[in-house]
Amino acid sequence: MKRFLMLAACAAALAGSACSKAPECTSEQLTKKAQEMTTALQEAVTKEPAKAAELSVKVQEVVGKYQGATTAAEACKAYDEVIAAIKG
Numbered sequence: 001m002k003r004f005l006m007l008a009a010c011a012a013a014l015a016g017s018a019c020s021k022a023p024e025c026t027s028e029q030l031t032k033k034a035q036e037m038t039t040a041l042q043e044a045v046t047k048e049p050a051k052a053a054e055l056s057v058k059v060q061e062v063v064g065k066y067q068g069a070t071t072a073a074e075a076c077k078a079y080d081e082v083i084a085a086i087k088g
Contacts, residue, residue, distance in 0.1 A: 024073055025075065025076035033076060034079065036079075040086040041059075044086050058088075059082055063082065
């Protein structure tokens with residue numbers, strides 16, 4: 001569980017590093033996406049603990065892909081991809 005919380009923190013840091021100039025993704029939307037991601041992550045780990053390692057790999061791939069994100073739009077896209085990977 002701690003591993004997944006660390007992944008959530010990484011994704012949150014990703015969003016925090018993105019600037020909020022893009023009109024299609026506001027800081028409010030980023031906050032909502034972060035909350036949705038955290039909830040989905042907790043539910044997935046609780047529901048199927050055996051798939052935790054597989055899920056961790058998927059999330060790390062997406063986080064790595066967007067680690068250098070510089071816009072809010074990129075951060076929103078990263079959150080969307082992480083959430084999709086979690087929900088599978």
